[in-house]
Amino acid sequence: MSNAEAVLIVGAGPIGLACAISARRRGIDPLLIDAGAIAESIVRYPVGMTFFTTPDRLEIGDHPLVCSGAKATREEALMYYRGVARVERLRVRPYHRLETGRREADGLTVEVGRVLRGDRVAIRAGRVVLATGYFGHPNRLDVPGEDLAHVSHYPEEAHRLAGLDVVIVGAKNSAIELALAAYRAGARVTVVHRREGLKPSVKYWLRPDFENRVKAGEIAVRWETVVRAIEPGSVRVESPAGAAALPADRVFLLTGYHPDYELFRRLGVEIDPATGRPSHDPATLETNVSGLFVAGSPTAGRFISEVFIENGRFDGEKIFGDSVSRAAAASAGADRPVGE
Ligand SMILES: Cc1cc2nc3c(=O)[nH]c(=O)nc-3n(C[C@H](O)[C@H](O)[C@H](O)COP(=O)(O)OP(=O)(O)OC[C@H]3O[C@@H](n4cnc5c(N)ncnc54)[C@H](O)[C@@H]3O)c2cc1C
Numbered sequence: 001m002s003n004a005e006a007v008l009i010v011g012a013g014p015i016g017l018a019c020a021i022s023a024r025r026r027g028i029d030p031l032l033i034d035a036g037a038i039a040e041s042i043v044r045y046p047v048g049m050t051f052f053t054t055p056d057r058l059e060i061g062d063h064p065l066v067c068s069g070a071k072a073t074r075e076e077a078l079m080y081y082r083g084v085a086r087v088e089r090l091r092v093r094p095y096h097r098l099e100t101g102r103r104e105a106d107g108l109t110v111e112v113g114r115v116l117r118g119d120r121v122a123i124r125a126g127r128v129v130l131a132t133g134y135f136g137h138p139n140r141l142d143v144p145g146e147d148l149a150h151v152s153h154y155p156e157e158a159h160r161l162a163g164l165d166v167v168i169v170g171a172k173n174s175a176i177e178l179a180l181a182a183y184r185a186g187a188r189v190t191v192v193h194r195r196e197g198l199k200p201s202v203k204y205w206l207r208p209d210f211e212n213r214v215k216a217g218e219i220a221v222r223w224e225t226v227v228r229a230i231e232p233g234s235v236r237v238e239s240p241a242g243a244a245a246l247p248a249d250r251v252f253l254l255t256g257y258h259p260d261y262e263l264f265r266r267l268g269v270e271i272d273p274a275t276g277r278p279s280h281d282p283a284t285l286e287t288n289v290s291g292l293f294v295a296g297s298p299t300a301g302r303f304i305s306e307v308f309i310e311n312g313r314f315d316g317e318k319i320f321g322d323s324v325s326r327a328a329a330a331s332a333g334a335d336r337p338v339g340e
Pocket of ligand 1: 097
């Protein structure tokens with residue numbers, strides 16, 4: 001690896017890869033690093049999961065995403081993104097984590113941890129793009145027992161839950177999808193949510209299925225209920241009706257994620273305390289640190305669900321494009337869907 005790069009892109013998820021393609025098409029050969037594998041966030045989706053977005057809207061660099069059904073599975077998306085990286089000849093260094101960095105007179109110097117070697121290297125770059133997503137940073141409940149071995153902030157393959165008491169905290173798409181899959185795999189499922197009812201953003205094909213399972217008594221639900229503590233074998237909850245202990249062999253806290261605010265701050269990026277948005281120019285995505293850019297969901301701060309693959313994939317055009325492609329990218333993002 002050269003230690004001096006024109007452009008360093010941090011995060012080889014769909015948006016980081018799309019940014020790299022935008023750069024390549026302007027004659028720049030960026031280096032991409034990722035703390036995990038290519039598309040690490042999708043690697044962490046449950047095995048066999050199907051995207052809710054149609055394949056054409058997951059495509060980057062005009063490469064067709066061909067899949068066997070109407071929507072792509074996790075496995076098809078992984079093959080697609082790593083195939084695109086290959087045919088676009090992108091220089092990707094997996095398992096390289098950006099730790100910190102600083103602005104210097106002639107560019108940025110960043111410290112990168114080589115996860116598999118256990119050491120660190122410094123890289124100097126003229127421009128750095130942070131396409132780091134949010135999946136590494138769950139919104140914690142901060143309750144006792146949250147870090148016990150049977151507790152997870154990520155959905156899991158439903159088969160592993162067969163025959164178990166499962167408590168799922170949250171009422172967005174991931175929580176409802178896991179509740180249905182776990183029930184069908186043979187788990188005894190209880191959904192706990194601090195408010196009454198499902199989020200309006202729950203997909204139209206999940207909502208009636210879930211509501212019918214609840215009506216039939218096949219999935220239990222506790223609305224207006226908060227988690228007080230997690231213990232081996234149970235979750236202590238409280239609601240207007242009083243306190244209760246729910247049996248729980250496995251507990252899933254699917255209460256959302258947030259960008260790596262600490263990393264942004266270490267790099268000198270200002271974060272708006274109200275929205276969690278990193279300070280940036282919406283036309284060019286350059287942050288308040290000259291030469292440091294942000295792309296994809298972190299641009300939305302706490303409102304991560306405003307930026308999906310389908311609208312974030314044009315962010316590279318804002319960073320590397322001319323005024324015409326910048327305007328096209330801005331209008332492509334204008335009809336941003338509200339989801340998760
Ligand atoms: C279960 C589930 C289903 C979803 N379904 C859809 C869908 O149908 N359609 C849709 O559009 N979106 C969907 N999403 C959202 C989608 O996954 C994200 O919008 C998308 O992954 C964002 O792409 P990204 O490249 O910005 O971030 P990510 O895919 O999260 O990529 C960020 C990358 O940065 C890396 N990284 C983070 N920090 C560092 C660091 N310090 N140093 C180096 N690398 C770092 C990570 O390892 C990761 O690979 C879904 C999300 C979930 C959880």
